[in-house]
Amino acid sequence: MAPEDRPEPDRIAGAPHPRETQTLIGQDAAQAEFLEAYNSGRLHSGWLITGPRGVGKATLAWKIATFLLAEPPQDGGLFGAPPPPTSLNVDPDHPDAHLVQSGAHPRLYVVRRPFDEKSGKLKTEITADPVRALKGFFHLSATDGGRRVVIVDCADEMNVTAANSLLKELEEPPANTTILLISHQPAGLLATIKSRCRELRLGMLTPDDMQQAMQSAGIVDAEAPALAALSGGSVGEAILLHNMDGLALYSDLIKLFSGMPRMDRTIALALAESCVGVKNAARFGLMLDLIDLFLSRTARAGIIGEPHQQAAPHEALLLVRLSPHDVAARAWAALAQELTDRSRHGRAVNLDPASLILDMFFKIEETAQKFAAS
Template sequence: MSTVPDHPHPDQIAGAPHPRETRTLFGQPRAQDAFLEAYSTGRMHSGWLITGPQGVGKATLAWKIATFLLTEPPADAGLFGEAPPPTSLTVSPDNADARLVQSGAHPRLYVLRRVMNKTETALQQDITMAALCGHDDGPNTLKAFLHMRATEGGRRVIIIDCADEMNRTVANSILKELEEPPKNTTFILISHQPSGLLPTIRSRCRVLRCAPLGHDDMAAALHQAGIDVPNAESLATLSEGSVGEAVRLLHHDGLALYGDLVKLFGTLPDGDRQIALALANSCAGKGAEVRFAMTLDLMDRFLSRTARAGVSGPPTTQGAPHEALLLAKLSPTDRAARIWAELGQDLSARSRHGRAVNLDPAALILDMIFKIEATAKKAVKA
């Protein structure tokens, strides 16, 4: 049974509604239609693997499919002929089963995700046997859920969010269930990086791929979440079509920070040391951990966009004012693009190492800025 704990959900983006509370799924009509076509033609799989970048609606799709299946009409609903095939996953919020799903208390729905550690101080890094079985064989374990008698012959649904976080023991346990699934039981696995899953798990699931959202779908999804932004283009560009990443950018002032980076790099190839020092110092000290992480992420994104500009030309959408002109200046040729791509790989590795050994944030940021400055002098001559 799914329950609503006092602790934050590991499957919920901070500042956004939980996926089960999302009324409309934007930007994924192909994935929805593929599932409905399989359902309508009697080709339902017991395992479904929903893939795609983080934050594009995979969890929302999983909860919509689960709600749809748990409110499935009885087989004799079409007394005067076959009922027409469903064209939408939408279920009335007044439906009794839908209300149970919304409350997190549906008896035929089980959600497998990370749980708190034994000291209740933080979430575990992986989905472990503690999440699968608890500390006993009680009524809230997945084993007990799979072997209970389905209420009134209805379906049972298991959502795993996300499957990438299962440790090997849990993954093998899930594989056994996928190999011989109980009757009327559907597994819905969410994965950001399906290549990391056991090949045997992937082979036993039908894949539904979710794509990054376009500008209009992004704006609509954010509006539904109660978030309205005037610069939707910049947000959609920087978030690369991920609503989850868009929410993170908004909550941590990412758009303004990226604008500052573009202004700083606009002084290249010479650079402005005062601006660089101010940026580096803003990432140091107590309470600056989030800004430090965001700065590293956005620098990586800037380098990726710079490299792409040398191959395909300046971007048609901008993450900040004057960005397109800057990228055209810094990366005018495919040779320059290779130089920027190599730097991006080098700085990404340097960033991971710096964080792993707790290198001084200001020193790491300054070092990266100086390397970008040196590369700019080389790239503009390429």
């Protein structure tokens, strides 16, 4: 497969790559925090950019990288120090911005899941080789002068060997180097990696920010409220759901579960079998994600009551009927964790998708029989 035809592990299908996203919505505080650190003259060499999926972490990392590569030296030079920057924005016509967009900047290195030539697919984890190649990058880029930047997207995907190799670079980083680690679940990272980075945390988008972000992504207004509800303030998840027709599939799940405490076996079997086969692999993954979202929303309903925004017709009434109190909420939350573990194991051992999904449906039915209000 030609390099330009290979899938990119850090791109959401159907959406621009983070390096191509010019405007970062809803994360002004994080941008200001980094800019303040830069202007202080005490910039950390390691930054851990954390937060939920799809809220702009990768976009911020590329924005920071472009800014650092384009900024003139702060040593003053012949004409004195330039005024401190007030924004991370860089003119798209700047030579360094052009190089970043083309993927050819000599002082930028990106660590991500590599492509496996044998299988013709992306590897499931970041292996040691891309991290070990940093040594060669640091050596070659040093001759070019200027600041060097590394983006790791995402750090959660590093295997143990890769993580230990990166730790060595964080312990003794070369001069004038910034390493940006993106993490959705920083709790799973090595404590020694976290201790050598300054954390920059991004929050969920507000409803107004979500609306603006989805409009920028070309999502029509009629779908926006339901996508916002289902994605939980993550524009990345909203785009993914939109591109994969996730709202329709979630509505099918709501119809199935609306018959609880008894579900229609015929509908359940049809939904499960729709995920079988190589061509339906993406639908299988989406189905598992949507089941997890349904369980999370059901558990939340037992604590806070009917959700303010519905992700599907009749969803709100169903959730409060299945989860009428806090005891039910805890049971649904426990089931969510159990089924998440079950789905991970099932996928790891290549369990038949239909069997796995049907088993999950039956577990949901069992819990509904205990708590569903009549």
